[in-house]
Amino acid sequence: MLLFGENIKTVGSLSLLVSLPTMLVAFARYSRDGSFAVLGANRRFALVLAAGSVAGAVLGGLLLGVFPDAVLIPVLAVILLVSAAKLARHD
Structure with a gap:
C-alpha cells in the first residue's frame, strides 16, 4: 500500500x-507428514478457531464496501499496533 500507492481494499485482496x-503448499505438506493429528486432540479448540475465521472473513467481506479507506487504514493500523505490543510482551 505504501510502496505502490494502492488503496487498502486492493492491497488486502492481493x-x-x-x-x-x-497456504495450499503448506496444507499439502502438513497433510502428508501427519501434522494435523494434533487437531484431533484439540478438536473443540480447532473448531472454534475455524468458525471464528470463517465468520470474520464473511463479516469482513460484507463490510468491505461499507467503510471508506479513510476509516479502514487507521483501524487496521491500531489492530497491527495492538498485535505487535501483545507479541512483544508475550513470554
Whole structure:
C-alpha cells in the first residue's frame, strides 16, 4: 500500500491472492507428514478457531464496501499496533 500507492481494499485482496499458493503448499505438506493429528486432540479448540475465521472473513467481506479507506487504514493500523505490543510482551 505504501510502496505502490494502492488503496487498502486492493492491497488486502492481493495479499490474499498471494497467500493462497503458500497456504495450499503448506496444507499439502502438513497433510502428508501427519501434522494435523494434533487437531484431533484439540478438536473443540480447532473448531472454534475455524468458525471464528470463517465468520470474520464473511463479516469482513460484507463490510468491505461499507467503510471508506479513510476509516479502514487507521483501524487496521491500531489492530497491527495492538498485535505487535501483545507479541512483544508475550513470554
